Amino acid sequence: MGLLSFMRELAGGGGGTSEDKLMKQELEQVRAMAEAAERGEQPADGSPLGPKIRRRYRFTGSVQGVGFRWTATNLANSVGATGWIRNEADGSVTAEIQGIREQVDAVIDGLDRYYNGRRFMGGFRIEEARDIVTATDEYDFKPVY
Numbered sequence: 001m002g003l004l005s006f007m008r009e010l011a012g013g014g015g016g017t018s019e020d021k022l023m024k025q026e027l028e029q030v031r032a033m034a035e036a037a038e039r040g041e042q043p044a045d046g047s048p049l050g051p052k053i054r055r056r057y058r059f060t061g062s063v064q065g066v067g068f069r070w071t072a073t074n075l076a077n078s079v080g081a082t083g084w085i086r087n088e089a090d091g092s093v094t095a096e097i098q099g100i101r102e103q104v105d106a107v108i109d110g111l112d113r114y115y116n117g118r119r120f121m122g123g124f125r126i127e128e129a130r131d132i133v134t135a136t137d138e139y140d141f142k143p144v145y
Helices: 003-010 018-038 068-079 101-115
Strands: 053-061 082-087 093-099 124-132 141-143
Touching: 018 068, 018 101, 053 101, 068 082, 068 093, 068 101, 068 141, 093 101, 101 124
Parallel strands: 082 141
Antiparallel strands: 053 093, 053 124, 082 093
16 A cells, blocks of 8 residues: 555545554544543553653654654644654654653554564664653644745
């Protein structure tokens, strides 16, 4: 399955493999969990939801010219994470992803499934991942230039 089909499936356009449908369900669950956390609710199983975090990533490998920023943006917005992503002059990509830990992890897991999984040749590596101070008045995730 190509990137366009994969993203259509994430957006609810139908089609896709059972793995894609499972991933879509997982993303929807993470978004619902984050929305519940915003309302101050805790999961029925009693497991605590942590506070919002913001993590800065530096990705290397096949990350430019392959839809990486677009995919990350769609994944982040699908789970309600905020932040930004941009190409760097050295061929890497930098991103700051903010949300509860499950949201941040869902974005990284989605990128890993697509770019390091069975669909894509080349893959990427995370060269840096560090927690930074959370941002205020940020309402979506977007590419910056």
